[in-house]
Amino acid sequence: MERIPILRMGTTLLVTIQVDMHDEIAVRLLDDLTTMVTRTAARGVVIDISALDMVDSFIGRMIADIAATSRILDAETILVGMQPAVAITLVELGMSLPGVRTALDVEIAMELLRDAGDR
Amino acid sequence: MTPAIAEPNRPAIHVDIASNEDVVFVRQRAREQSHRAGFSLLETTKLVTAASELARNTLEHGGGGYVDIEIITDGIRRGVRMTFVDEGPGIPDLEQALTDGFTTGGGLGLGLGGSRRLVNEFDIQSAVGRGTRVQVIRWK
Numbered sequence: 001m002e003r004i005p006i007l008r009m010g011t012t013l014l015v016t017i018q019v020d021m022h023d024e025i026a027v028r029l030l031d032d033l034t035t036m037v038t039r040t041a042a043r044g045v046v047i048d049i050s051a052l053d054m055v056d057s058f059i060g061r062m063i064a065d066i067a068a069t070s071r072i073l074d075a076e077t078i079l080v081g082m083q084p085a086v087a088i089t090l091v092e093l094g095m096s097l098p099g100v101r102t103a104l105d106v107e108i109a110m111e112l113l114r115d116a117g118d119r
Numbered sequence: 120m121t122p123a124i125a126e127p128n129r130p131a132i133h134v135d136i137a138s139n140e141d142v143v144f145v146r147q148r149a150r151e152q153s154h155r156a157g158f159s160l161l162e163t164t165k166l167v168t169a170a171s172e173l174a175r176n177t178l179e180h181g182g183g184g185y186v187d188i189e190i191i192t193d194g195i196r197r198g199v200r201m202t203f204v205d206e207g208p209g210i211p212d213l214e215q216a217l218t219d220g221f222t223t224g225g226g227l228g229l230g231l232g233g234s235r236r237l238v239n240e241f242d243i244q245s246a247v248g249r250g251t252r253v254q255v256i257r258w259k
Binding site for chain 1: 139140142143146147150160161163164165167168171172175219229230232233234236237
């Protein structure tokens with residue numbers, strides 16, 4: 001079964017989604033990430049979706065679920081790299097991803113998490 | 120629906136929808152047709168997202184089925200028409216099914232209502248016990 005790899009960088013987990021995910025892969029990513037956050041005591045999760053040319057309601061819900069679950073486990077999720085056309089479509093679809101923090105790229109996201117950790 | 124004719128030199132793409140992988144396949148085929156029709160990136164993204172929502176509906180609620188994706192013209196207008204057909208249980212209350220947030224499948228209930236906002240024309244016909252047919256058009 002296909003899996004999205006999760007990289008660990010210090011206390012941050014980095015996920016780069018580069019495949020056109022079907023629903024089971026998306027659900028598996030939520031499971032895997034939740035397990036990894038607990039096992040590594042991660043404080044941050046960065047999800048890079050710059051390679052995705054579409055986010056539908058299912059993938060959108062998966063992203064929101066990752067953010068909500070991570071928050072309960074004391075890790076902050078930052079979504080990076082959403083293409084403008086994807087953002088416009090997602091809002092028109094009816095999903096505004098409330099509660100999901102975003103950043104323009106991975107570097108900015110890592111800085112945000114570092115600053116949060118310093119406080 | 121606007122009278123529109125399929126472009127004879129561009130045959131419809133037919134995709135069977137029987138698994139999660141097929142939903143991804145539908146997205147890819149919708150993207151190809153969208154490019155052939157000369158859609159912009161934003162138009163393509165909207166069409167492909169609608170295709171994904173409707174294909175998932177066909178799979179989850181209709182128990183599987185198929186879609187035909189065609190390039191159509193109406194005068195000087197060009198567009199992509201997608202027709203999703205299943206022989207599932209049908210939808211008893213269409214009005215309710217099109218309402219945002221209404222769901223029977225454990226999802227967000229954005230599938231039908233959301234995809235309707237992403238296309239220019241939306242037609243749904245359903246008969247309880249016989250199935251559902253959703254036809255959408257996005258014009259360039």
